[in-house]
Amino acid sequence: xxxxxxxxxxxxxxxxxxxxxxxxxxxxxxxxxxxxxxxxxxxxxxxxxxxxxxxxxxxxxxxxxxxxxxxxxxxxxxxxxxxxxxxxxxxxxxxxxxxxxxxxxxxxxxxxxxxxxxxxxxxxxxxxxxxxxxxxxxxxxxxxxxxxxxxxxxxxxxxxxxxxxxxxxxxxxxx
Numbered sequence: 067x068x069x070x071x072x073x074x075x076x077x078x079x080x081x082x083x084x085x086x087x088x089x090x091x092x093x094x095x096x097x098x099x100x101x102x103x104x105x106x107x108x109x110x111x112x113x114x115x116x117x118x119x120x121x122x123x124x125x126x127x128x129x130x131x132x133x134x135x136x137x138x139x140x141x142x143x144x145x146x147x148x149x150x151x152x153x154x155x156x157x158x159x160x161x162x163x164x165x166x167x168x169x170x171x172x173x174x175x176x177x178x179x180x181x182x183x184x185x186x187x188x189x190x191x192x193x194x195x196x197x198x199x200x201x202x203x204x205x206x207x208x209x210x211x212x213x214x215x216x217x218x219x220x221x222x223x224x225x226x227x228x229x230x231x232x233x234x235x236x237x238x239x240x241x
Contacts, residue, residue: 100137116174
């Protein structure tokens, strides 16, 4: 007889956390939106033209890197809780919550508005799913906090290109 367990023998092992269907679907939606945000940021990066081109070009690379890292983090978390992520192009195209980015050259001012809207669409997904995710899996909710914080920071920085002090909406709260 050996000291190792065969596949048919049982041992006392804590059961792993497994995502519910709801949690799986919510994380899949965020995964798709983050992939699309990465792709839209790159499309904008390649095709933006106009005033402040270089600054925006570099900001878009920063957004692309963050969105790509976040989609990978979400996909790896999904695998850790026994969910299979789907990041195929057809899935992203048919399930993204983000509005489609235009083709061709896009002026810097319009690019700022379009990319800011795309970032806030992804932020909207995070905020919409957060409470359900937190209830089911606080560890995953912690990941969402990091994503939310960085995306909102990037949206603020990018949108500032088009803001007019004291006149743009949303209006800042002053003390």
